[in-house]
Amino acid sequence: MLSVKLLGHERVAVREVPDPEPRGDRVLIQVKASGVCGSEMGSYRGASEHPSNTGHEVVGVVVDAGNATRLNVGDHVGVHAVWGCGDCRWCGVGQYTHCPDLRHSGGAHAEMLSAPEHVCLRLPKDVPWDDGVLVTGDGMGVPYRVSQRLGTVGGEFVCVTGAGPVGLGNVIVQSYLGAEVIAVDINPYRLELAQACGAAHTIDARETDPVEAVQDITSGAGADKCIEAAGKPETFRMALDVVRKAGVVMVVGEQSLVELNPSRDLIHSDATIMGSLYYHYSDYPAMLDLYRRGLPIGDMITHRFPLTDAAAAFRLFADGRAGKVILEP
Numbered sequence: 001m002l003s004v005k006l007l008g009h010e011r012v013a014v015r016e017v018p019d020p021e022p023r024g025d026r027v028l029i030q031v032k033a034s035g036v037c038g039s040e041m042g043s044y045r046g047a048s049e050h051p052s053n054t055g056h057e058v059v060g061v062v063v064d065a066g067n068a069t070r071l072n073v074g075d076h077v078g079v080h081a082v083w084g085c086g087d088c089r090w091c092g093v094g095q096y097t098h099c100p101d102l103r104h105s106g107g108a109h110a111e112m113l114s115a116p117e118h119v120c121l122r123l124p125k126d127v128p129w130d131d132g133v134l135v136t137g138d139g140m141g142v143p144y145r146v147s148q149r150l151g152t153v154g155g156e157f158v159c160v161t162g163a164g165p166v167g168l169g170n171v172i173v174q175s176y177l178g179a180e181v182i183a184v185d186i187n188p189y190r191l192e193l194a195q196a197c198g199a200a201h202t203i204d205a206r207e208t209d210p211v212e213a214v215q216d217i218t219s220g221a222g223a224d225k226c227i228e229a230a231g232k233p234e235t236f237r238m239a240l241d242v243v244r245k246a247g248v249v250m251v252v253g254e255q256s257l258v259e260l261n262p263s264r265d266l267i268h269s270d271a272t273i274m275g276s277l278y279y280h281y282s283d284y285p286a287m288l289d290l291y292r293r294g295l296p297i298g299d300m301i302t303h304r305f306p307l308t309d310a311a312a313a314f315r316l317f318a319d320g321r322a323g324k325v326i327l328e329p
């Protein structure tokens with residue numbers, strides 16, 4: 001089968017490799033679509049060849065059910081990106097994303113994939129493959145869980161810093177739940193996309209001071225909540241500055257060190273800073289319900305490429321000239 005290999009220094013190869021086998025509790029899936037994720041960019045730009053295939057947002061058809069007890073040949077499934085040991089304290093309380101032995105899926109940018117049966121989410125057959133990648137994966141899962149942790153209600157001002165795929169997912173989910181979304185980025189293409197995904201306001205931070213602009217939009221109050229999806233120290237700072245007193249900053253963009261003044265940023269502003277990681281199997285039924293009711297998660301998809309054009313797909317994504325990019329074997 002064909003499989004994508006990240007060679008380092010922004011080089012991508014599509015190579016012939018042996019087909020995976022449905023050993024043990026694994027099923028064999030014919031991949032129909034996989035999503036390129038921002039988390040793969042480190043490996044794409046890295047100095048060395050990545051040891052495995054980094055794709056982890058994927059849907060397909062079960063073609064060999066192995067020893068499966070729940071899935072059958074022909075079933076449509078999405079594959080969860082992470083899973084736990086099933087045996088530790090965190091797994092025991094259903095919070096397996098904190099499992100010390102957290103396992104990550106991979107190998108999704110390929111024609112075939114094997115995955116443990118218990119991490120496969122059954123996808124209704126009428127859901128298109130590209131939407132399915134988002135509905136069963138990080139694309140919708142991460143922003144959905146953010147919305148649950150934030151308790152978003154209609155009419156709130158929610159600022160989203162960073163309009164890459166994670167930011168766009170949050171724009172779509174927050175807008176659908178009734179928030180008045182303010183998207184901030186420095187990329188005009190992505191700001192236009194944010195508007196198409198439901199943002200009521202967009203701010204180009206290179207042209208306009210975002211803190212002043214958010215003050216104007218919110219009649220001087222500041223945003224009720226800010227979702228930091230850019231992952232830069234300056235956007236983290238911006239998030240703290242755009243929220244109102246007693247506002248909430250939700251951090252989902254991976255960060256290094258940032259500056260924080262507890263007196264100013266927490267005590268005197270009565271603010272809450274929180275983070276959110278992945279989503280849970282248990283979120284999936286509600287995510288599917290929201291999708292069924294019309295949440296337009298597919299609006300973030302801008303490009304589809306055959307698997308053999310993976311190099312072009314990664315180049316476009318890395319250049320910031322795309323929303324979600326889907327590979328189709």
Ligand SMILES: [Zn+2]
Pocket residue numbers: 037038039056057081138
């Ligand atoms: Zn991902």
Ligand SMILES: [Zn+2]
Pocket residue numbers: 084085086087088089090091092096099100101
């Ligand atoms: Zn565990």
